[in-house]
Amino acid sequence: MKKLVILGGGTGGTMMANKLRKDLDDDWSITIIDKDNIHYYQPGYLFVPFDINKPREIRRSKREFINPGIEFVISDITNVDWDKQEISTATEGKFNYDILVMATGCDIRPDEVEGLEEGWGHDIYGYYRFNDCQELGKALKRFKGGRMVVNIAEMPIKCPVAPLEFAFLADWYFHERGIRDDVEIEFVTPLSGAFTKPVATKVLTDACEDKNIKIVPNFALGSVDHKAKVIQAFDGSEVEYDMLVSIPPNFGAQVMIDSGIADPMGYIPVDKHTLQPEGRDNVWVLGDGTDVPTSKAGAVAHFQGDVLHENILAYVSGGEQHARSDGHAV
Amino acid sequence: MSLLKDTELNHMAKLMFKWAYFNLLLKGAWLGPPDLMMEGKVR
Ligand SMILES: Cc1cc2nc3c(=O)[nH]c(=O)nc-3n(C[C@H](O)[C@H](O)[C@H](O)COP(=O)(O)OP(=O)(O)OC[C@H]3O[C@@H](n4cnc5c(N)ncnc54)[C@H](O)[C@@H]3O)c2cc1C
Numbered sequence: 001m002k003k004l005v006i007l008g009g010g011t012g013g014t015m016m017a018n019k020l021r022k023d024l025d026d027d028w029s030i031t032i033i034d035k036d037n038i039h040y041y042q043p044g045y046l047f048v049p050f051d052i053n054k055p056r057e058i059r060r061s062k063r064e065f066i067n068p069g070i071e072f073v074i075s076d077i078t079n080v081d082w083d084k085q086e087i088s089t090a091t092e093g094k095f096n097y098d099i100l101v102m103a104t105g106c107d108i109r110p111d112e113v114e115g116l117e118e119g120w121g122h123d124i125y126g127y128y129r130f131n132d133c134q135e136l137g138k139a140l141k142r143f144k145g146g147r148m149v150v151n152i153a154e155m156p157i158k159c160p161v162a163p164l165e166f167a168f169l170a171d172w173y174f175h176e177r178g179i180r181d182d183v184e185i186e187f188v189t190p191l192s193g194a195f196t197k198p199v200a201t202k203v204l205t206d207a208c209e210d211k212n213i214k215i216v217p218n219f220a221l222g223s224v225d226h227k228a229k230v231i232q233a234f235d236g237s238e239v240e241y242d243m244l245v246s247i248p249p250n251f252g253a254q255v256m257i258d259s260g261i262a263d264p265m266g267y268i269p270v271d272k273h274t275l276q277p278e279g280r281d282n283v284w285v286l287g288d289g290t291d292v293p294t295s296k297a298g299a300v301a302h303f304q305g306d307v308l309h310e311n312i313l314a315y316v317s318g319g320e321q322h323a324r325s326d327g328h329a330v
Numbered sequence: 331m332s333l334l335k336d337t338e339l340n341h342m343a344k345l346m347f348k349w350a351y352f353n354l355l356l357k358g359a360w361l362g363p364p365d366l367m368m369e370g371k372v373r
Contacts, residue, residue: 011356019358039356041348052345065356168336203334302355309358 002028004312005087005097007077008253009034009062011042012103012287012301017070019309024316031071033089037062043298045127046162049137050173059130077104080259082280099282099312102268104253106158106288106296112249113153119226124244127166128158139243140173145182146242151231152189153221157250158288158296160196163187164204166245171211188216188231188239250296252289267291273324274311275304282315284308294327303328 004020006013009032017032024030044058066072075089080102087095108128110117116124127133150167157163167187174180187194187208194204194215208215222234230240252266261277262268268285270277272292275284286308287301294300303325310323353359 011351014356015358017358018356022358041351043344043351044348047345053348057348060352065352067357200334207336298351298355305358 002098003096004028004030004099004101005095006030006032006101006103007080007087008032008103008105008287008289009066009072010039010103010105010287011298012105012305013101014039014062014065015302015305016101016103016286016308018065018067019305020312021067021069023309023313026069028316029071030069031073031095032066033073033075033077033087033092033095034062035074035076037072037074039065040130042128042158043162045130045133046165046169048133049127049140049166050169051137052169055130055134077253077255078258080256080261082261082277082283085282097282099315100284101308101312102256102283102285102289103287103301104256104289106250106252106266108248109251110246110248112251113221114223115226116153116224116246116248119224119244120246122226123229123242124224124226124246126246126248128247128250136245140170143183143243145179147184147186147240148243148245149186149188149231149239149241150245150247151219151221151239152191152247153249154190155196156296157247160295161200163189163247164194164208167213168207168211170245171213185211185213186216186239186241187213188219190218190220192217250288256289263291272327274321275308275325284312292325292327295329297329299329300327 006017013032017030021030039060039062041058044053047053063072073092075092078090079088085097110120125136125139127136150163152163167185174183193201195201220234223232230238232238252262256262256268257266268289269291270285277283286304288296307323307325311321314321
C-alpha cells in the first residue's frame with residue numbers, strides 16, 4: 001500500500017483529500033492529520049460580531065466533510081522530516097509517506113507585538129479566532145461611542161480585505177443602532193492605501209470616504225499601550241483609540257519553524273507555480289501556509305488545489321506535470 | 331457586475347458562499363464557471 005499523508009484538515013487539506021480520493025486507486029491510502037475535529041468557517045468570523053452569523057452556524061465537525069476511504073487522525077503534528085519522509089505526532093506515533101500534502105494554514109500571534117497580548121480583552125478585541133469574534137460581538141453591543149480603530153499590525157494576513165469589510169460592517173451596524181454620529185472609525189494600516197492593488201484601492205478609498213471612515217496609511221505597528229489606549233508605530237507616530245479591533249501578525253504553524261522547513265514567520269518556501277519546496281518532488285504545500293505572494297484565502301487554496309490535483313495524479317502515473325498556479329483568488 | 335462595489339448583491343453572494351464552501355469547496359467539487367475569473371477585472 002502506498003501512502004499519501006495530508007497535514008491539516010482545514011480548507012485546503014479536506015478539499016485535497018476529497019479530490020484525490022476520487023481519482024487515486026485503492027492501492028493508495030490517504031491520511032489526514034489535524035490537531036482537532038472542529039472545522040471553523042473562517043469567513044463567518046467577520047459576521048458573528050454583528051449577529052449576521054450565529055457561532056453554531058460556522059463551527060462544524062471536520063470528520064463530517066471527510067469522505068469515506070480517508071483516514072482521519074487527531075493529534076498535534078510535532079515534527080516534519082522530509083529526508084526520512086516521516087511525520088511525528090504528539091499522541092499517535094509516526095507516519096511515513098510516499099506523497100506529502102501540507103495545509104496547516106496560519107494563525108494570529110498577538111504575542112508578537114509588545115503590549116498587544118497583555119491588553120487583549122481590555123478594549124482590544126479581534127475577530128480572527130472563534131472565541132475572539134464572539135467577545136468582540138459582546139464588546140460592540142456595550143460600545144456607546146468614541147473612536148474605533150481597526151488596525152492591521154503587518155502583512156501578510158489571511159483574507160486581506162477582511163479588515164476593510166469589518167470597518168464597512170461596523171459603519172452599517174452603528175447606523176442601525178442610531179449612534180453612527182457618535183463613533184469615529186479609523187482604518188490604520190501598514191499599506192500605503194486602503195488595499196494592496198491600485199484598482200481596488202481606488203474603489204475602496206472612495207467607499208471609505210463615502211462612509212466617513214478615515215484611513216491612516218503606512219503605519220507599521222510597534223507596540224500597544226492598553227492603559228493609555230494608544231497604538232504606536234515604529235516611526236513614533238501614535239493613534240489613540242477607545243476600542244481597538246486588532247488584526248495581529250499572522251504566522252504559519254510553529255511546528256514548521258521547529259522542523260526547520262519554514263521561514264521565521266512559519267511560511268514554507270515553495271516554487272510559486274508548482275507549490276513544491278525546492279528539491280522535494282513528492283511534497284506539495286497549499287493554502288495559507290506557503291510563502292507565495294498571493295492572498296491568503298480559501299478561494300486561492302481552491303485554485304491551488306486544482307494544480308496539485310493534476311500534478312499529483314501525473315506524478316503517480318509517471319507523466320508530465322503541466323499545471324501551474326498563478327495565485328488568483330477569483 | 332462589479333465584484334468590488336458595495337452592493338446588496340455582493341453582500342448576499344458573500345453570505346451564500348458559506349453554503350458553497352461546505353457543500354462544494356470542501357468536497358473538492360467544481361466551483362463556478364472559468365469566465366468568473368476575469369469578472370469585474372476586465373472592462
Ligand atoms: C476573518 C476571516 C475572513 C475570511 N474570509 C475569507 C473569504 O471571504 N474568502 C476566502 O476565500 N477566504 C477567507 N478567509 C481565509 C480562509 O479561511 C483561509 O485562507 C483558508 O481557511 C486557508 O485554508 P488552509 O487549509 O490553508 O488553512 P486552515 O483552513 O486554517 O487549516 C489549517 C489546519 O491545520 C491544522 N493545524 C495547524 N497546525 C497544526 C499542528 N501543529 N498539528 C495538527 N494540525 C495543525 C489546524 O487545526 C487547521 O485545521 C478568511 C479568514 C478569516 C480569518
